[in-house]
Amino acid sequence: MDTTMNTVTNRVMPKIGDMAPDFEAVTTMGKIQFSDYAPDQWVVLFSHPADFTPVCTTELTGFAKRKAEFDALNTALLGLSIDSVHAHLGWIQNVRQNTGVLFDFPIIADIDMKVAKLYGMLQPNESETAAVRAVFIIDPYKRIRLIMYYPMNVGRNMDEILRTLQALQVSDQYQVALPLDWKSGDKVIVPPPRTVEEMNKRLEDKTLEKVDFYLAKKDLN
Structure with a gap:
Protein backbone atom coordinates (compact mmCIF):
# COMPACT_ATOMS: atom_id res chain seq x y z
CA MET A 1 0.00 0.00 0.00
CA ASP A 2 1.32 3.45 -0.88
CA THR A 3 1.99 5.24 2.40
CA THR A 4 3.07 8.56 0.89
CA MET A 5 0.89 11.51 1.77
CA ASN A 6 0.42 14.85 0.07
CA THR A 7 1.52 17.79 2.23
CA VAL A 8 -1.99 19.22 2.01
CA THR A 9 -3.47 16.10 3.62
CA ASN A 10 -0.90 16.37 6.44
CA ARG A 11 -2.17 19.83 7.27
CA VAL A 12 -4.43 20.04 10.32
CA MET A 13 -7.87 20.81 8.97
CA PRO A 14 -10.36 22.95 10.92
CA LYS A 15 -12.95 21.06 12.91
CA ILE A 16 -16.38 21.88 14.28
CA GLY A 17 -15.91 23.97 17.41
CA ASP A 18 -12.55 25.40 16.33
CA MET A 19 -12.01 29.10 15.93
CA ALA A 20 -12.12 29.90 12.22
CA PRO A 21 -8.57 30.48 10.94
CA ASP A 22 -7.91 34.16 10.33
CA PHE A 23 -6.62 35.44 7.00
CA GLU A 24 -6.25 38.52 4.84
CA ALA A 25 -7.52 38.27 1.28
CA VAL A 26 -8.38 40.22 -1.84
CA THR A 27 -12.05 39.91 -2.82
CA THR A 28 -14.37 41.29 -5.46
CA MET A 29 -15.42 43.90 -2.88
CA GLY A 30 -11.94 44.87 -1.72
CA LYS A 31 -9.42 43.53 0.76
CA ILE A 32 -10.70 41.91 3.95
CA GLN A 33 -9.28 40.65 7.24
CA PHE A 34 -11.52 37.76 8.17
CA SER A 35 -11.36 38.44 11.91
CA ASP A 36 -12.89 41.87 11.16
CA TYR A 37 -15.32 40.68 8.50
CA ALA A 38 -19.05 40.91 9.22
CA PRO A 39 -18.78 41.73 12.93
CA ASP A 40 -21.71 40.46 15.02
CA GLN A 41 -22.93 38.35 12.11
CA TRP A 42 -22.88 34.70 11.16
CA VAL A 43 -20.82 33.90 8.05
CA VAL A 44 -21.27 31.24 5.39
CA LEU A 45 -17.84 30.77 3.81
CA PHE A 46 -18.04 28.59 0.71
CA SER A 47 -15.64 27.56 -2.04
CA HIS A 48 -16.20 26.61 -5.64
CA PRO A 49 -13.74 24.92 -8.04
CA ALA A 50 -13.54 27.54 -10.79
CA ASP A 51 -15.15 30.56 -12.45
CA PHE A 52 -16.91 30.18 -15.80
CA THR A 53 -17.93 26.58 -15.06
CA PRO A 54 -21.49 25.26 -15.23
CA VAL A 55 -22.12 23.76 -11.77
CA CYS A 56 -20.40 26.68 -10.04
CA THR A 57 -22.52 29.13 -12.01
CA THR A 58 -25.72 27.45 -10.82
CA GLU A 59 -24.48 27.43 -7.23
CA LEU A 60 -23.39 31.06 -6.96
CA THR A 61 -26.55 32.08 -8.78
CA GLY A 62 -28.44 30.19 -6.07
CA PHE A 63 -26.59 32.01 -3.29
CA ALA A 64 -27.26 35.35 -5.01
CA LYS A 65 -30.97 34.69 -5.56
CA ARG A 66 -31.45 33.71 -1.90
CA LYS A 67 -29.17 36.30 -0.36
CA ALA A 68 -32.17 38.05 1.24
CA GLU A 69 -32.86 34.86 3.22
CA PHE A 70 -29.30 34.86 4.54
CA ASP A 71 -29.63 38.57 5.33
CA ALA A 72 -32.78 37.83 7.33
CA LEU A 73 -30.76 35.33 9.37
CA ASN A 74 -28.06 37.95 10.09
CA THR A 75 -25.62 36.05 7.92
CA ALA A 76 -22.97 37.32 5.51
CA LEU A 77 -21.89 35.33 2.46
CA LEU A 78 -18.24 34.93 1.47
CA GLY A 79 -17.23 32.94 -1.60
CA LEU A 80 -13.84 31.65 -2.71
CA SER A 81 -12.07 30.03 -5.61
CA ILE A 82 -8.50 29.76 -6.81
CA ASP A 83 -9.02 32.35 -9.55
CA SER A 84 -7.86 35.94 -9.94
CA VAL A 85 -10.04 38.86 -9.01
CA HIS A 86 -10.11 39.76 -12.73
CA ALA A 87 -11.55 36.32 -13.56
CA HIS A 88 -14.11 36.74 -10.78
CA LEU A 89 -15.19 40.13 -12.08
CA GLY A 90 -15.42 38.87 -15.66
CA TRP A 91 -17.56 35.93 -14.54
CA ILE A 92 -19.81 38.14 -12.40
CA GLN A 93 -20.45 40.42 -15.36
CA ASN A 94 -20.96 37.48 -17.74
CA VAL A 95 -23.59 35.92 -15.46
CA ARG A 96 -25.30 39.28 -14.96
CA GLN A 97 -25.46 39.85 -18.70
CA ASN A 98 -26.83 36.37 -19.41
CA THR A 99 -29.20 35.90 -16.48
CA GLY A 100 -29.72 39.28 -14.81
CA VAL A 101 -28.37 37.87 -11.52
CA LEU A 102 -25.62 39.78 -9.69
CA PHE A 103 -23.29 38.00 -7.27
CA ASP A 104 -23.76 40.66 -4.61
CA PHE A 105 -21.30 39.30 -2.05
CA PRO A 106 -17.50 39.18 -1.89
CA ILE A 107 -15.63 36.35 -3.61
CA ILE A 108 -12.06 35.71 -2.47
CA ALA A 109 -9.37 35.58 -5.15
CA ASP A 110 -7.27 32.82 -3.60
CA ILE A 111 -4.54 32.63 -6.24
CA ASP A 112 -1.88 31.45 -3.78
CA MET A 113 -4.32 28.89 -2.30
CA LYS A 114 -3.55 30.19 1.19
CA VAL A 115 -7.15 30.28 2.40
CA ALA A 116 -8.07 27.02 0.64
CA LYS A 117 -5.22 25.27 2.45
CA LEU A 118 -6.13 26.83 5.80
CA TYR A 119 -9.66 25.47 5.51
CA GLY A 120 -8.91 22.09 3.93
CA MET A 121 -10.68 23.04 0.72
CA LEU A 122 -8.03 21.29 -1.38
CA GLN A 123 -8.73 17.57 -1.50
CA PRO A 124 -5.86 15.94 -3.46
CA ASN A 125 -7.90 12.95 -4.64
CA GLU A 126 -10.28 15.43 -6.28
CA SER A 127 -7.82 18.14 -7.32
CA GLU A 128 -4.62 19.73 -6.03
CA THR A 129 -5.26 23.01 -7.82
CA ALA A 130 -9.00 23.64 -7.39
CA ALA A 131 -11.08 23.83 -4.25
CA VAL A 132 -13.87 21.35 -3.64
CA ARG A 133 -17.35 22.63 -2.78
CA ALA A 134 -16.85 23.34 0.92
CA VAL A 135 -19.28 25.15 3.22
CA PHE A 136 -18.33 26.53 6.63
CA ILE A 137 -21.01 28.03 8.87
CA ILE A 138 -19.27 30.34 11.33
CA ASP A 139 -20.97 32.07 14.25
CA PRO A 140 -20.55 35.74 15.32
CA TYR A 141 -17.71 34.71 17.66
CA LYS A 142 -15.85 33.34 14.61
CA ARG A 143 -16.26 29.75 15.79
CA ILE A 144 -16.86 27.03 13.18
CA ARG A 145 -20.26 25.48 13.83
CA LEU A 146 -20.84 23.29 10.77
CA ILE A 147 -18.76 21.94 7.86
CA MET A 148 -20.01 20.43 4.61
CA TYR A 149 -17.85 19.07 1.79
CA TYR A 150 -19.23 18.24 -1.65
CA PRO A 151 -17.27 16.72 -4.55
CA MET A 152 -16.54 18.84 -7.56
CA ASN A 153 -19.19 17.23 -9.77
CA VAL A 154 -22.16 17.52 -7.36
CA GLY A 155 -23.84 20.83 -6.58
CA ARG A 156 -24.90 21.82 -3.08
CA ASN A 157 -28.43 21.93 -1.65
CA MET A 158 -29.30 25.52 -0.79
CA ASP A 159 -32.34 24.50 1.24
CA GLU A 160 -30.12 22.35 3.47
CA ILE A 161 -27.57 25.13 3.99
CA LEU A 162 -30.32 27.52 5.06
CA ARG A 163 -32.03 24.84 7.18
CA THR A 164 -28.88 24.01 9.13
CA LEU A 165 -28.00 27.67 9.58
CA GLN A 166 -31.43 28.37 11.05
CA ALA A 167 -31.24 25.21 13.18
CA LEU A 168 -27.95 26.34 14.72
CA GLN A 169 -29.41 29.74 15.52
CA VAL A 170 -32.56 28.25 17.07
CA SER A 171 -30.49 25.79 19.10
CA ASP A 172 -28.34 28.62 20.44
CA GLN A 173 -31.26 30.90 21.24
CA TYR A 174 -33.47 28.34 23.00
Missing part, protein backbone atom coordinates in the same frame (compact mmCIF):
# COMPACT_ATOMS: atom_id res chain seq x y z
CA GLN A 175 -30.88 25.82 24.23
CA VAL A 176 -32.60 22.93 22.48
CA ALA A 177 -31.69 20.23 19.99
CA LEU A 178 -33.26 19.64 16.59
CA PRO A 179 -34.57 16.27 15.38
CA LEU A 180 -34.26 14.58 12.02
CA ASP A 181 -35.47 16.73 9.12
CA TRP A 182 -36.28 19.65 11.44
CA LYS A 183 -37.47 22.81 9.75
CA SER A 184 -38.77 26.11 11.04
CA GLY A 185 -42.04 25.65 12.91
CA ASP A 186 -41.43 22.00 13.84
CA LYS A 187 -41.17 20.80 17.42
CA VAL A 188 -37.74 20.87 19.06
CA ILE A 189 -36.10 18.42 21.44
CA VAL A 190 -35.66 19.55 25.03
CA PRO A 191 -32.42 18.59 26.82
CA PRO A 192 -32.59 15.25 28.65
CA PRO A 193 -32.91 15.27 32.45
CA ARG A 194 -29.68 15.13 34.47
CA THR A 195 -31.08 14.03 37.85
CA VAL A 196 -33.80 11.74 39.20
CA GLU A 197 -35.75 14.82 40.28
CA GLU A 198 -35.62 16.28 36.77
CA MET A 199 -36.62 12.90 35.32
CA ASN A 200 -39.68 12.71 37.58
CA LYS A 201 -40.70 16.25 36.65
CA ARG A 202 -40.30 15.34 32.98
CA LEU A 203 -42.58 12.33 33.37
CA GLU A 204 -45.26 14.50 34.97
CA ASP A 205 -45.02 17.31 32.43
CA LYS A 206 -48.15 17.17 30.27
CA THR A 207 -47.02 19.97 27.93
CA LEU A 208 -44.36 17.83 26.25
CA GLU A 209 -44.67 15.29 23.46
CA LYS A 210 -42.81 12.35 25.04
CA VAL A 211 -41.51 9.17 23.44
CA ASP A 212 -39.89 8.45 26.79
CA PHE A 213 -38.30 10.52 29.54
CA TYR A 214 -35.08 10.96 27.53
CA LEU A 215 -36.78 11.97 24.27
CA ALA A 216 -39.30 14.77 24.57
CA LYS A 217 -40.35 17.50 22.16
CA LYS A 218 -42.08 20.83 22.50
CA ASP A 219 -43.31 23.73 20.38
CA LEU A 220 -41.36 26.96 20.53
CA ASN A 221 -44.50 29.05 20.05
Whole structure:
Protein backbone atom coordinates (compact mmCIF):
# COMPACT_ATOMS: atom_id res chain seq x y z
CA MET A 1 0.00 0.00 0.00
CA ASP A 2 1.32 3.45 -0.88
CA THR A 3 1.99 5.24 2.40
CA THR A 4 3.07 8.56 0.89
CA MET A 5 0.89 11.51 1.77
CA ASN A 6 0.42 14.85 0.07
CA THR A 7 1.52 17.79 2.23
CA VAL A 8 -1.99 19.22 2.01
CA THR A 9 -3.47 16.10 3.62
CA ASN A 10 -0.90 16.37 6.44
CA ARG A 11 -2.17 19.83 7.27
CA VAL A 12 -4.43 20.04 10.32
CA MET A 13 -7.87 20.81 8.97
CA PRO A 14 -10.36 22.95 10.92
CA LYS A 15 -12.95 21.06 12.91
CA ILE A 16 -16.38 21.88 14.28
CA GLY A 17 -15.91 23.97 17.41
CA ASP A 18 -12.55 25.40 16.33
CA MET A 19 -12.01 29.10 15.93
CA ALA A 20 -12.12 29.90 12.22
CA PRO A 21 -8.57 30.48 10.94
CA ASP A 22 -7.91 34.16 10.33
CA PHE A 23 -6.62 35.44 7.00
CA GLU A 24 -6.25 38.52 4.84
CA ALA A 25 -7.52 38.27 1.28
CA VAL A 26 -8.38 40.22 -1.84
CA THR A 27 -12.05 39.91 -2.82
CA THR A 28 -14.37 41.29 -5.46
CA MET A 29 -15.42 43.90 -2.88
CA GLY A 30 -11.94 44.87 -1.72
CA LYS A 31 -9.42 43.53 0.76
CA ILE A 32 -10.70 41.91 3.95
CA GLN A 33 -9.28 40.65 7.24
CA PHE A 34 -11.52 37.76 8.17
CA SER A 35 -11.36 38.44 11.91
CA ASP A 36 -12.89 41.87 11.16
CA TYR A 37 -15.32 40.68 8.50
CA ALA A 38 -19.05 40.91 9.22
CA PRO A 39 -18.78 41.73 12.93
CA ASP A 40 -21.71 40.46 15.02
CA GLN A 41 -22.93 38.35 12.11
CA TRP A 42 -22.88 34.70 11.16
CA VAL A 43 -20.82 33.90 8.05
CA VAL A 44 -21.27 31.24 5.39
CA LEU A 45 -17.84 30.77 3.81
CA PHE A 46 -18.04 28.59 0.71
CA SER A 47 -15.64 27.56 -2.04
CA HIS A 48 -16.20 26.61 -5.64
CA PRO A 49 -13.74 24.92 -8.04
CA ALA A 50 -13.54 27.54 -10.79
CA ASP A 51 -15.15 30.56 -12.45
CA PHE A 52 -16.91 30.18 -15.80
CA THR A 53 -17.93 26.58 -15.06
CA PRO A 54 -21.49 25.26 -15.23
CA VAL A 55 -22.12 23.76 -11.77
CA CYS A 56 -20.40 26.68 -10.04
CA THR A 57 -22.52 29.13 -12.01
CA THR A 58 -25.72 27.45 -10.82
CA GLU A 59 -24.48 27.43 -7.23
CA LEU A 60 -23.39 31.06 -6.96
CA THR A 61 -26.55 32.08 -8.78
CA GLY A 62 -28.44 30.19 -6.07
CA PHE A 63 -26.59 32.01 -3.29
CA ALA A 64 -27.26 35.35 -5.01
CA LYS A 65 -30.97 34.69 -5.56
CA ARG A 66 -31.45 33.71 -1.90
CA LYS A 67 -29.17 36.30 -0.36
CA ALA A 68 -32.17 38.05 1.24
CA GLU A 69 -32.86 34.86 3.22
CA PHE A 70 -29.30 34.86 4.54
CA ASP A 71 -29.63 38.57 5.33
CA ALA A 72 -32.78 37.83 7.33
CA LEU A 73 -30.76 35.33 9.37
CA ASN A 74 -28.06 37.95 10.09
CA THR A 75 -25.62 36.05 7.92
CA ALA A 76 -22.97 37.32 5.51
CA LEU A 77 -21.89 35.33 2.46
CA LEU A 78 -18.24 34.93 1.47
CA GLY A 79 -17.23 32.94 -1.60
CA LEU A 80 -13.84 31.65 -2.71
CA SER A 81 -12.07 30.03 -5.61
CA ILE A 82 -8.50 29.76 -6.81
CA ASP A 83 -9.02 32.35 -9.55
CA SER A 84 -7.86 35.94 -9.94
CA VAL A 85 -10.04 38.86 -9.01
CA HIS A 86 -10.11 39.76 -12.73
CA ALA A 87 -11.55 36.32 -13.56
CA HIS A 88 -14.11 36.74 -10.78
CA LEU A 89 -15.19 40.13 -12.08
CA GLY A 90 -15.42 38.87 -15.66
CA TRP A 91 -17.56 35.93 -14.54
CA ILE A 92 -19.81 38.14 -12.40
CA GLN A 93 -20.45 40.42 -15.36
CA ASN A 94 -20.96 37.48 -17.74
CA VAL A 95 -23.59 35.92 -15.46
CA ARG A 96 -25.30 39.28 -14.96
CA GLN A 97 -25.46 39.85 -18.70
CA ASN A 98 -26.83 36.37 -19.41
CA THR A 99 -29.20 35.90 -16.48
CA GLY A 100 -29.72 39.28 -14.81
CA VAL A 101 -28.37 37.87 -11.52
CA LEU A 102 -25.62 39.78 -9.69
CA PHE A 103 -23.29 38.00 -7.27
CA ASP A 104 -23.76 40.66 -4.61
CA PHE A 105 -21.30 39.30 -2.05
CA PRO A 106 -17.50 39.18 -1.89
CA ILE A 107 -15.63 36.35 -3.61
CA ILE A 108 -12.06 35.71 -2.47
CA ALA A 109 -9.37 35.58 -5.15
CA ASP A 110 -7.27 32.82 -3.60
CA ILE A 111 -4.54 32.63 -6.24
CA ASP A 112 -1.88 31.45 -3.78
CA MET A 113 -4.32 28.89 -2.30
CA LYS A 114 -3.55 30.19 1.19
CA VAL A 115 -7.15 30.28 2.40
CA ALA A 116 -8.07 27.02 0.64
CA LYS A 117 -5.22 25.27 2.45
CA LEU A 118 -6.13 26.83 5.80
CA TYR A 119 -9.66 25.47 5.51
CA GLY A 120 -8.91 22.09 3.93
CA MET A 121 -10.68 23.04 0.72
CA LEU A 122 -8.03 21.29 -1.38
CA GLN A 123 -8.73 17.57 -1.50
CA PRO A 124 -5.86 15.94 -3.46
CA ASN A 125 -7.90 12.95 -4.64
CA GLU A 126 -10.28 15.43 -6.28
CA SER A 127 -7.82 18.14 -7.32
CA GLU A 128 -4.62 19.73 -6.03
CA THR A 129 -5.26 23.01 -7.82
CA ALA A 130 -9.00 23.64 -7.39
CA ALA A 131 -11.08 23.83 -4.25
CA VAL A 132 -13.87 21.35 -3.64
CA ARG A 133 -17.35 22.63 -2.78
CA ALA A 134 -16.85 23.34 0.92
CA VAL A 135 -19.28 25.15 3.22
CA PHE A 136 -18.33 26.53 6.63
CA ILE A 137 -21.01 28.03 8.87
CA ILE A 138 -19.27 30.34 11.33
CA ASP A 139 -20.97 32.07 14.25
CA PRO A 140 -20.55 35.74 15.32
CA TYR A 141 -17.71 34.71 17.66
CA LYS A 142 -15.85 33.34 14.61
CA ARG A 143 -16.26 29.75 15.79
CA ILE A 144 -16.86 27.03 13.18
CA ARG A 145 -20.26 25.48 13.83
CA LEU A 146 -20.84 23.29 10.77
CA ILE A 147 -18.76 21.94 7.86
CA MET A 148 -20.01 20.43 4.61
CA TYR A 149 -17.85 19.07 1.79
CA TYR A 150 -19.23 18.24 -1.65
CA PRO A 151 -17.27 16.72 -4.55
CA MET A 152 -16.54 18.84 -7.56
CA ASN A 153 -19.19 17.23 -9.77
CA VAL A 154 -22.16 17.52 -7.36
CA GLY A 155 -23.84 20.83 -6.58
CA ARG A 156 -24.90 21.82 -3.08
CA ASN A 157 -28.43 21.93 -1.65
CA MET A 158 -29.30 25.52 -0.79
CA ASP A 159 -32.34 24.50 1.24
CA GLU A 160 -30.12 22.35 3.47
CA ILE A 161 -27.57 25.13 3.99
CA LEU A 162 -30.32 27.52 5.06
CA ARG A 163 -32.03 24.84 7.18
CA THR A 164 -28.88 24.01 9.13
CA LEU A 165 -28.00 27.67 9.58
CA GLN A 166 -31.43 28.37 11.05
CA ALA A 167 -31.24 25.21 13.18
CA LEU A 168 -27.95 26.34 14.72
CA GLN A 169 -29.41 29.74 15.52
CA VAL A 170 -32.56 28.25 17.07
CA SER A 171 -30.49 25.79 19.10
CA ASP A 172 -28.34 28.62 20.44
CA GLN A 173 -31.26 30.90 21.24
CA TYR A 174 -33.47 28.34 23.00
CA GLN A 175 -30.88 25.82 24.23
CA VAL A 176 -32.60 22.93 22.48
CA ALA A 177 -31.69 20.23 19.99
CA LEU A 178 -33.26 19.64 16.59
CA PRO A 179 -34.57 16.27 15.38
CA LEU A 180 -34.26 14.58 12.02
CA ASP A 181 -35.47 16.73 9.12
CA TRP A 182 -36.28 19.65 11.44
CA LYS A 183 -37.47 22.81 9.75
CA SER A 184 -38.77 26.11 11.04
CA GLY A 185 -42.04 25.65 12.91
CA ASP A 186 -41.43 22.00 13.84
CA LYS A 187 -41.17 20.80 17.42
CA VAL A 188 -37.74 20.87 19.06
CA ILE A 189 -36.10 18.42 21.44
CA VAL A 190 -35.66 19.55 25.03
CA PRO A 191 -32.42 18.59 26.82
CA PRO A 192 -32.59 15.25 28.65
CA PRO A 193 -32.91 15.27 32.45
CA ARG A 194 -29.68 15.13 34.47
CA THR A 195 -31.08 14.03 37.85
CA VAL A 196 -33.80 11.74 39.20
CA GLU A 197 -35.75 14.82 40.28
CA GLU A 198 -35.62 16.28 36.77
CA MET A 199 -36.62 12.90 35.32
CA ASN A 200 -39.68 12.71 37.58
CA LYS A 201 -40.70 16.25 36.65
CA ARG A 202 -40.30 15.34 32.98
CA LEU A 203 -42.58 12.33 33.37
CA GLU A 204 -45.26 14.50 34.97
CA ASP A 205 -45.02 17.31 32.43
CA LYS A 206 -48.15 17.17 30.27
CA THR A 207 -47.02 19.97 27.93
CA LEU A 208 -44.36 17.83 26.25
CA GLU A 209 -44.67 15.29 23.46
CA LYS A 210 -42.81 12.35 25.04
CA VAL A 211 -41.51 9.17 23.44
CA ASP A 212 -39.89 8.45 26.79
CA PHE A 213 -38.30 10.52 29.54
CA TYR A 214 -35.08 10.96 27.53
CA LEU A 215 -36.78 11.97 24.27
CA ALA A 216 -39.30 14.77 24.57
CA LYS A 217 -40.35 17.50 22.16
CA LYS A 218 -42.08 20.83 22.50
CA ASP A 219 -43.31 23.73 20.38
CA LEU A 220 -41.36 26.96 20.53
CA ASN A 221 -44.50 29.05 20.05
